[in-house]
Amino acid sequence: xxxxxxxxxxxxxxxxxxxxxxxxxxxxxxxxxxxxxxxxxxxxxxxxxxxxxxxxxxxxxxxxxxxxxxxxxxxxxxxxxxxxxxxxxxxxxxxxxxxxxxxxxxxxxxxxxxxxxxxxxxxxxxxxxxxxxxxxxxxxxxxxxxxxxxxxxxxxxxxxxxxxxxxxxxxxxxxxxxxxxxxxxxxxxxxxxxxxxxxxxxxxxxxxxxxxxxxxxxxxxxxxxxxxxxxxxxxxxxxxxxxxxxxxxxxxxxxxxxxxxxxxxxxxxxxxxxxxxxxxxxxxxxxxxxxxxxxxxxxxxxxxxxxxxxxxxxxxxxxxxxxxxxxxxxxxxxxxxxxxxxxxxxxxxxxxxxxxxxxxxxxxxxxxxxxxxxxxxxxxxxxxxxxxxxxxxxxxxxxxxxxxxxxxxxxxxxxxxxxxxxxxxxxxxxxxxxxxxxxxxxxx
Numbered sequence: 001x002x003x004x005x006x007x008x009x010x011x012x013x014x015x016x017x018x019x020x021x022x023x024x025x026x027x028x029x030x031x032x033x034x035x036x037x038x039x040x041x042x043x044x045x046x047x048x049x050x051x052x053x054x055x056x057x058x059x060x061x062x063x064x065x066x067x068x069x070x071x072x073x074x075x076x077x078x079x080x081x082x083x084x085x086x087x088x089x090x091x092x093x094x095x096x097x098x099x100x101x102x103x104x105x106x107x108x109x110x111x112x113x114x115x116x117x118x119x120x121x122x123x124x125x126x127x128x129x130x131x132x133x134x135x136x137x138x139x140x141x142x143x144x145x146x147x148x149x150x151x152x153x154x155x156x157x158x159x160x161x162x163x164x165x166x167x168x169x170x171x172x173x174x175x176x177x178x179x180x181x182x183x184x185x186x187x188x189x190x191x192x193x194x195x196x197x198x199x200x201x202x203x204x205x206x207x208x209x210x211x212x213x214x215x216x217x218x219x220x221x222x223x224x225x226x227x228x229x230x231x232x233x234x235x236x237x238x239x240x241x242x243x244x245x246x247x248x249x250x251x252x253x254x255x256x257x258x259x260x261x262x263x264x265x266x267x268x269x270x271x272x273x274x275x276x277x278x279x280x281x282x283x284x285x286x287x288x289x290x291x292x293x294x295x296x297x298x299x300x301x302x303x304x305x306x307x308x309x310x311x312x313x314x315x316x317x318x319x320x321x322x323x324x325x326x327x328x329x330x331x332x333x334x335x336x337x338x339x340x341x342x343x344x345x346x347x348x349x350x351x352x353x354x355x356x357x358x359x360x361x362x363x364x365x366x367x368x369x370x371x372x373x374x375x376x377x378x379x380x381x382x383x384x385x386x387x388x389x390x391x392x393x394x395x396x397x398x399x400x401x402x403x404x405x406x407x408x409x410x411x412x413x414x415x416x417x418x419x420x421x422x423x424x425x426x427x428x429x430x431x432x433x434x435x436x437x438x439x440x441x442x443x444x
Contacts, residue, residue, distance in 0.1 A: 004213035005063060005162040012056040012063075019062030019107075023051035026064040026109060030160040037129030038151040038160065040069050041076065042110035050107040058105025059223060065106035066161040068152050069114050071095045071207075072196040080198045081114040081148075083127045084306060084313040095196025097165055097207045097224055104223045109161055112151030116315040118167060118200045119299065119322065121175045121389035122382060123150030126315050126374040133366045134158045135181040135415045143366040146176030146389065149210065153180045156210045163220050164210040169200045169295060171362075171393025174405040177210050178361035178417025183438075184210045185217040185404045185431070186396065188424045191225040199302055201295040203337075204397045214406060214434045221427070231432025232355075236440065237271030239355040239433065247282050248359040248392050255409070259416040260360045263408045266440055267358070274358070281346045285398065288339045291332045292324045300325025315374070317382060340398065347399050348423045356426070356433050361405040361417030362389050392419065402427045404434045408441055 011017040027044050029035060047064065054062025067073060070080040072091035079085040094102065102108065113128050115121075123145040124130045131150045132142030134157035145154050149166030153176030156164040166173050168186040177184025189206040199205055207224065211217045218229050243249075243264065252260070268274050299322045311319055328336075351357065364385075372382040396403040396419075403421035418441075420434050 002159050002212050005060070005211065005216045005219065006213070008063060008162070009056070009061045012061050019051040019054050019056070020048060023048055023062070023064060023107065023109075026160050029158050030109060030155070034132070034134065034158045035154065035160050036132060037113055037125070038131045038154045039110040040079070040081070040113050040128055040151070043108055047107050047109045054105050054107065059219060060101065060104045060106035060163070062105055062107055064109040064161045065101050065163045065165060066110060066112045066152055066155040067098055067108055068149050068164070068166040069111045070118060070167060070198040071098050071165060073098055073108065073111065076111070078198055080118065081116040081125055081128065082314070084310040091196070093196070096193040097197070100223050100226065101163065101165065106163060112149070112155055112164065114150055114152070115148035116318045117198070117299065117303070117322070118148040118169060118172055119295065119318045120147050120386050121171055122372055122386050123147030123176060124369065124372060124374065124382070125150070130369050130373070132369070133180060136366045138368065140368040140370060142369050144179065144369050144372065146179035146366065148172040149176050153177060153182060153184075153210055156212060157182050162212065162216070166209060167197060167200070168206045168208055168397065169204045170390045170397050173208050173210060174361050174393045174403060174417065174419060175389050177405045179366040179415055181407045181409070181415030182210055182212055183214055183217050183404065183406050184208075185221055186402060187221055187225060187427050188402045189400060191227070191427065199298065201298045203294040203298060206397070214404070214431065214438045217404065218431050218435070221431070229431055230428050231435060232429045233432070234355070236267065236433070236436050240273040240275065240353065241267065242275055242277045242351065242354045242357045244282070244357060244359060245276055245278050247395070251363055251388070252360060253364045255365060255413060256360050256363055256416050259409045259413070260418065262410070263418050263441065264358065266444055267437065270440055279347065279350055281343055281350065282395065284343060285395070288336065288343060291328050291336065294336065296321060296325035297328045297333050298325070317379065344399055344423075351423055356420050356422050356430055359392055359419045359421065361419040362392060364388055365414040365416065396421050400424045402430050404430055406434055406438050
């Protein structure tokens with residue numbers, strides 16, 4: 001198992017290792033077959049220099065950070081996994097998220113591949129190739145990494161980076177974290193600035209990151225949000241958790257169902273109250289989003305002129321989803337805004353009294369890339385998988401909530417994610433619970 005950032009930083013501080021050597025190791029991994037198609041642009045020379053100059057007393061201590069291709073980095077274009085923006089003007093400055101990581105001693109090793117314009121949970125990219133899942137190997141070739149923050153996840157899971165900066169609009173941090181067996185934390189959206197990140201949905205977009213442990217997730221969130229986290233001190237034995245009957249447990253792959261059930265048994269064994277509940281507002285989501293939802297409408301508003309000029313250069317699957325936004329009328333968008341606010345109010349009321357909700361992050365493990373690779377003959381399989389992967393985590397985005405995915409599978413099994421989630425601004429509670437559940441799963 002890869003060491004987490006805290007372990008390596010402790011070694012740097014006591015002088016048993018140095019940041020430049022660690023960066024050389026990270027670069028070697030980034031150049032290996034395990035990271036094929038992971039980076040769209042590398043910054044190895046700059047990274048070595050910055051690591052050598054870093055101080056071990058800094059929070060990130062000169063260790064490698066990867067940046068999803070939709071965040072601005074000064075002096076570089078921001079293509080967001082596309083080719084139509086590959087020659088766009090260079091950014092004048094770092095996005096706030098990148099600037100905060102650098103100020104904390106993080107060293108950017110490169111820009112990571114992603115679903116074009118962040119519009120899919122699968123992680124396939126027809127322009128730059130698809131990063132191979134870091135945890136699942138089979139005779140059928142590479143398996144999907146999950147998206148849209150595909151390269152970010154693989155960079156962390158392989159050891160090329162300690163932090164994978166990404167975004168989460170409908171699960172784009174938690175899906176690849178679950179499929180690659182790492183930790184992905186989606187904070188309440190308003191806590192981290194999204195300026196300097198190419199938008200998918202200005203309503204739902206969240207800037208956040210993937211790491212190798214929950215304690216690393218806490219540290220990185222503190223850096224990105226510019227605030228101190230105060231995880232709840234309440235032990236698991238005093239916690240009350242909800243497990244939702246409908247939607248979240250539909251069509252679970254047997255290995256996912258088994259891992260989730262075993263996790264619930266462990267949490268109950270620690271003394272926690274785990275109650276199966278019904279959430280009637282979930283049944284209203286299809287009607288609320290019937291006209292296309294926020295992502296289609298808001299992405300079309302951003303892309304419409306670029307589509308008119310360059311639609312042939314888009315991933316056809318992405319263009320198809322963006323163009324749905326052209327059909328939404330102004331009153332339908334306004335109705336959507338009001339319907340979401342009313343839906344959030346009902347959901348928050350239903351979740352009162354619970355410390356968090358426990359769910360599978362996604363209902364399946366990573367299938368082979370060949371099943372959903374670019375090609376019209378595989379579009380049906382692609383969109384079916386995309387819907388499955390987005391189904392559970394997107395509820396939290398619609399809720400304006402916070403959630404973390406952490407591995408819960410048995411050793412030697414394909415990764416399965418446990419999602420711990422709640423409504424807006426319950427971030428510290430979710431992180432505190434996740435720390436305890438992570439320890440429980442490692443040491444039952």
